[in-house]
Amino acid sequence: MNATTAPVQAGYNFAYLDEHTKRMIRRALLKAVAIPGYQVPFGSREMPLPYGWGTGGIQVTAALIGPDDVLKVIDQGADDTTNAVNIRSFFAKVAGVATTTRTTEATLIQTRHRIPETPLAEGQILVFQVPIPEPLRWLEPRETETRTMHALREYGLMHVKLYEDIVRHGRIATTYDYPVIVNDHYLMRPSPIPKFDNPKLHRNPALMLFGAGREKRVYAVPPYTDVRSLDFDDHPFAVERWEEPCALCASTEAYLDEIILDDKGGRMFVCSDTEYCAVRQEAGHKGAMAP
């Protein structure tokens, strides 16, 4: 595969999917936007990347992307993780669109496991890759049952699970894919983003779309929608915190990855959002271990 931007691949439609399939996906997305947090079944296609590696997000992106879009792809917050590189080069190849690493320049951002630190703006679309869309799956594996539970807002089981966490561990022990209530109705998995990112879902000006290819579901959080992380009055929702700032850009507000430096216990913490970190360093912010 040619990793550099190349002319659109011959023999394939623009953005790989045929136009009928794109329209089918867009219809499902419109329904998803109309019913925030509701999982809409769709005729997910087999894609040339493996299931579990972003096929849902890729199909959503393929259905929406146009020649004028600017695409950013991140995995774990970084633009240059292998799968992000692969997906970005896929769209450069089959759609010939401009790609960027700059969050502010992108019209479409496909992401796995993070929401960028740089606030999103109106008109931007954030596409999440979703492995398991059903928040109740580990509490009730039968889809025929969970559909009814969603319809009746019967989410007591999830509250009991969180309560059991508190009894056993003294706190809620869910750290990523932390369940949220969207628009006061549907319980939703925000995909495996750290709960650190959950507050960014709330009333975000960008359109947030979620694609689960293997499970054949899409769902959405439209701009400025209420998204509440589940909690209890005496155990309010709280995000992760670190004892030290980013070692490269000195940010105290970003999600940090831990990097093991040697086999003697040496480690450092750096921003998981590589673009955010680079922009801060360019602006003159220097962490303790900045080059």
Next chain:
Amino acid sequence: MYVAVKGGERAIAQSHVLLADARRGDAAVPELSIAQIRGQMRLAVARVMSEGALYDEDLAALAIKQAAGDLIEAIFLLRAYRTTLPRLADSEPIDTSRMRLSRRISAAFKDLPGGQILGPTYDYTQRLLDFSLMDESAEIGTADSGPSPNPVETTVAPRVTDLLDRQGLLESEACPAGDPPPPDLTREPLLFPVDRTARLQNLARGDEGFLLALGYSTQRGYSTTHPFAGEIRFGTVPVEVFVEELGFAVEIGEVELTECQLITGFEGGSEEAPRFTRGYGLSFGHSERKAMAMALVDRALRARELGEDTEQPANNEEFMLSHSDNVEASGFVQHLKLPHYVDFQTNLELLRRLREEWEANHGNTAAPAEPPAVPATMEAA
């Protein structure tokens, strides 16, 4: 000094070069041709076509070559190709009673119209490694040394199930008037509960190993079927397409198929006389193991419809159909290779905090003999 991980694109490009080298192997050994794979690995080709859901022997052989013999990878390659193909027409339903038989056996009757045709099968071989096959030059010379098989006869024979059906002993499977067209699982999501047409589609594409293991489980007591191999047939069936302009169906080609009809008992009830029921398996090419396993699972999944116990895994429609697809399963299992730094970090952070609390509560004596359980958040990510 930590340097932000860069160069993913160059590393991927280099990985592709290494992959191409590894696939080709020793350049001193002649390269495999598609014709060789198609002609000499016909059973691998059959499996890739069945589970790849595309009848094209050359493309299946190409996929096997490209995948270096990894059949699930080859199935994935073929599936990813087939989704891009336009739908030109739907064929008429194929009629396996018109099959030109290469092999046909029944374990339920000693003899029957059309007879038992053994055909090419490993069933009656002794599994002794044939070292003469290692000598490739000798193989050409010995090709005509054995007794030459009878000239191929065009054998067509009625299906065993049709014979039983005529006597009313077997549930009838005539297509009812106004039967709706079947759903297309390659275009529509699988929504539970599903009908048998969708189930059979799912099983036809399902992983042979998965169906084999779960079909096997029904024979070991994890379900209650008592199957007989009513008939297993392998041969060639014409494919016809109805042409509006002509007003009749036109044969456009032939496909090789393996069909398995299992016959199982049914108690009957106040409204129905006792009769045999069926489990059905169908696959492209010659693939009896797959067709039989599929038929076992099909029958097990009819438990609800027939008022039988539905306690066992093989009877559980959501469980079976959600996990039968090897392209889905392979992708999701192997996605664990993708980076999970963020999720892992968030678990690390929680674990450290829980351990601090645990040590504070238990005094800072010796190393904790029983560290707190890892929080139950290791779900799929």
